[in-house]
Amino acid sequence: MKLLKKSDEEKFTKLHIDTTSSLACIAPSSYEDYRIHTTVQDFPQLLDITIESVMSTFKVLNVRMYCHNLGFTLEAIYFRPKPYMQRQFIKDERFYYFGKVEYSQGHAQVSHPKKVTQIGLLTPQYKSVLRADVMRRVMHNYITSEALTEEGLPLEVVNTLQKIHHPESELLYHDGNYNQEALYALKYTELYDYMKRLHSKRRYFNAIDTLKSEYKVWAKTLPFTLTDEQVKTIDEISEDFKAKNAAKRMIVGDVGSGKTMVILASVIMAQKSKFCSILMAPTTILANQIFEEAQKFLPNVKTLLVTNKTKKSIDLSEYDFLVGTHALLYRELPKSSLVMVDEQHRFGTAQRNLLEKLVLGEDSKTAEDKSIIARPHYLQFSATPIPRTQAMMDSAHIDVSLITTTPFEKDIDTSVIHREDFSELLEHIKSEIEQKHQVLFIYPLVEQSDALNYQSIEEARSYWEKNFNNVYVTHGKDKKKEEVLLKFREEGDILIATTVVEVGISLPNLTTIVIVGAERLGLSSLHQLRGRVSRNGLKGYCYLFTNQKKSQRLDEFCNTDNGFDIAQLDLKFRKSGDLLTGKVQSGKKFTWIDMAEDSHIVSQVKKDLQL
Numbered sequence: 001m002k003l004l005k006k007s008d009e010e011k012f013t014k015l016h017i018d019t020t021s022s023l024a025c026i027a028p029s030s031y032e033d034y035r036i037h038t039t040v041q042d043f044p045q046l047l048d049i050t051i052e053s054v055m056s057t058f059k060v061l062n063v064r065m066y067c068h069n070l071g072f073t074l075e076a077i078y079f080r081p082k083p084y085m086q087r088q089f090i091k092d093e094r095f096y097y098f099g100k101v102e103y104s105q106g107h108a109q110v111s112h113p114k115k116v117t118q119i120g121l122l123t124p125q126y127k128s129v130l131r132a133d134v135m136r137r138v139m140h141n142y143i144t145s146e147a148l149t150e151e152g153l154p155l156e157v158v159n160t161l162q163k164i165h166h167p168e169s170e171l172l173y174h175d176g177n178y179n180q181e182a183l184y185a186l187k188y189t190e191l192y193d194y195m196k197r198l199h200s201k202r203r204y205f206n207a208i209d210t211l212k213s214e215y216k217v218w219a220k221t222l223p224f225t226l227t228d229e230q231v232k233t234i235d236e237i238s239e240d241f242k243a244k245n246a247a248k249r250m251i252v253g254d255v256g257s258g259k260t261m262v263i264l265a266s267v268i269m270a271q272k273s274k275f276c277s278i279l280m281a282p283t284t285i286l287a288n289q290i291f292e293e294a295q296k297f298l299p300n301v302k303t304l305l306v307t308n309k310t311k312k313s314i315d316l317s318e319y320d321f322l323v324g325t326h327a328l329l330y331r332e333l334p335k336s337s338l339v340m341v342d343e344q345h346r347f348g349t350a351q352r353n354l355l356e357k358l359v360l361g362e363d364s365k366t367a368e369d370k371s372i373i374a375r376p377h378y379l380q381f382s383a384t385p386i387p388r389t390q391a392m393m394d395s396a397h398i399d400v401s402l403i404t405t406t407p408f409e410k411d412i413d414t415s416v417i418h419r420e421d422f423s424e425l426l427e428h429i430k431s432e433i434e435q436k437h438q439v440l441f442i443y444p445l446v447e448q449s450d451a452l453n454y455q456s457i458e459e460a461r462s463y464w465e466k467n468f469n470n471v472y473v474t475h476g477k478d479k480k481k482e483e484v485l486l487k488f489r490e491e492g493d494i495l496i497a498t499t500v501v502e503v504g505i506s507l508p509n510l511t512t513i514v515i516v517g518a519e520r521l522g523l524s525s526l527h528q529l530r531g532r533v534s535r536n537g538l539k540g541y542c543y544l545f546t547n548q549k550k551s552q553r554l555d556e557f558c559n560t561d562n563g564f565d566i567a568q569l570d571l572k573f574r575k576s577g578d579l580l581t582g583k584v585q586s587g588k589k590f591t592w593i594d595m596a597e598d599s600h601i602v603s604q605v606k607k608d609l610q611l
Contacts, residue, residue: 011130024143032122048506051064075107077455079112096115148192152192177503191598195609195611202396205373208337210241215268218265218268247377255527257406267298267321273337276335291303297323305325312487392602395606437511438492439512440532441464442513472484475497508534512543524566527563
């Protein structure tokens with residue numbers, strides 16, 4: 001940014017900004033128009049007046065004044081006047097005052113007008129930690145066309161920002177709102193500053209190994225055809241592997257989109273390396289599922305499942321592909337050319353720190369300068385769809401691939417139900433169980449609470465256990481939850497749980513899910529839960545049980561089955577977080593950007609920054 005004066009450093013620190021563009025995003029909260037108008041305005045205006053008379057009581061100061069620019073006499077009223085106020089009004093003297101003219105019983109009045117000397121100016125008013133005059137001086141010194149252009153902002157945006165902060169004759173602000181031209185410039189500038197700084201945090205490292213292998217011969221051996229989006233994603237990873245820099249890519253796929261096949265294709269492409277591939281999953285169930293898929297579709301790849309139960313005596317260096325839980329982090333691992341992590345956000349801080357060491361590789365133990373260490377290619381996988389807007393923004397600091405389609409269309413009916421629908425729900429459950437299908441109930445709490453008008457697991461389980469056979473129960477604090485889920489998969493009829501099953505075990509016979517207190521969950525969480533059913537093409541049913549008589553959120557959810565569209569829809573109701581610092585979570589929006597509506601601006605900024 002423009003060379004910062006020593007005397008202004010503290011001011012910028014107080015404002016929590018460090019770039020000219022971030023300063024430009026602190027737009028005036030209002031303007032005071034000190035230009036002469038000859039008609040009454042619907043906002044405070046400049047009054048060129050001559051004092052005619054002054055009347056004062058203990059409670060009210062009444063000043064009768066002739067307004068030259070409006071051509072009539074009006075009355076200025078000051079309630080609870082201070083002694084000095086009466087002395088500033090001198091009969092027959094001419095002054096400039098500023099206030100809003102209103103009418104009371106046919107008489108023109110202005111309450112508490114203030115004396116001014118800045119004539120003919122449009123003066124911005126800022127809400128900030130700095131004093132008003134100091135803030136205006138900072139803006140005058142630093143928000144210049146030269147400084148904004150140096151930051152790389154387009155000329156039309158620079159010109160609009162100048163109009164916002166240094167208006168001369170045109171106001172882009174009316175009735176408390178900025179017009180479309182101003183809003184576009186502010187949104188663009190906020191995003192430009194954000195994504196530029198985000199991109200500057202990205203670091204490139206040499207790859208441990210350049211991988212130029214193909215996957216298409218292997219793909220032809222599969223008993224099914226990969227989807228177009230799976231192929232597109234694998235091709236993007238293939239290009240990453242061929243580069244000298246270590247890949248850093250996030251692959252986001254909707255529930256059932258076939259991310260596992262992308263994982264296996266990545267392993268195939270890494271096979272010509274003399275180093276192994278590693279995949280870490282957050283639960284034993286997930287790790288085991290991927291391991292089973294690897295055994296089925298990678299018969300020539302020597303694969304090992306690593307959990308807490310894996311014997312320490314096993315030499316991991318003898319294997320081509322290690323699939324495991326966080327137990328991997330506590331083992332002596334062989335050098336790897338490819339590290340993959342499934343659902344990274346589900347690992348704790350300590351585990352993520354260990355993961356960073358895993359990604360750094362063996363050489364990090366002896367290297368003094370970590371920046372020169374060659375690293376394995378690093379892929380993250382997530383089953384939680386993000387808004388496309390978010391994906392474009394993420395791409396400023398990490399490559400992103402989206403898999404928005406599934407290998408087969410799911411047939412799931414979603415509906416909102418209430419207490420009066422319970423008997424009909426019971427009949428449906430009995431019918432599904434007779435067909436050897438399984439049913440899942442999601443309750444909001446494990447134990448009873450007066451804060452929620454819904455049954456807990458402990459309250460509900462006795463009814464289901466009394467009236468049905470093969471009922472299983474688990475929740476987040478249950479140390480045997482993975483064991484319970486596996487038993488239910490093999491022999492259960494009804495599973496009662498909390499959202500512990502949101503991401504995890506595949507339940508091929510699960511056709512019905514009932515989510516109690518559905519309005520309490522975000523739409524993306526509801527979609528993850530709904531994704532547990534109809535995994536193998538069976539007809540599925542999702543029931544959203546709520547005490548609310550009407551919910552637009554739930555109604556819209558029922559009509560949408562694409563996770564990425566739902567994530568976008570979720571933004572209408574839940575505030576977005578801050579990618580850059582990680583400190584701002586779902587409670588804060590950008591000042592100007594609307595993540596649900598402004599994807600076209602994100603796209604333009606990304607194009608202009610050549611990201």
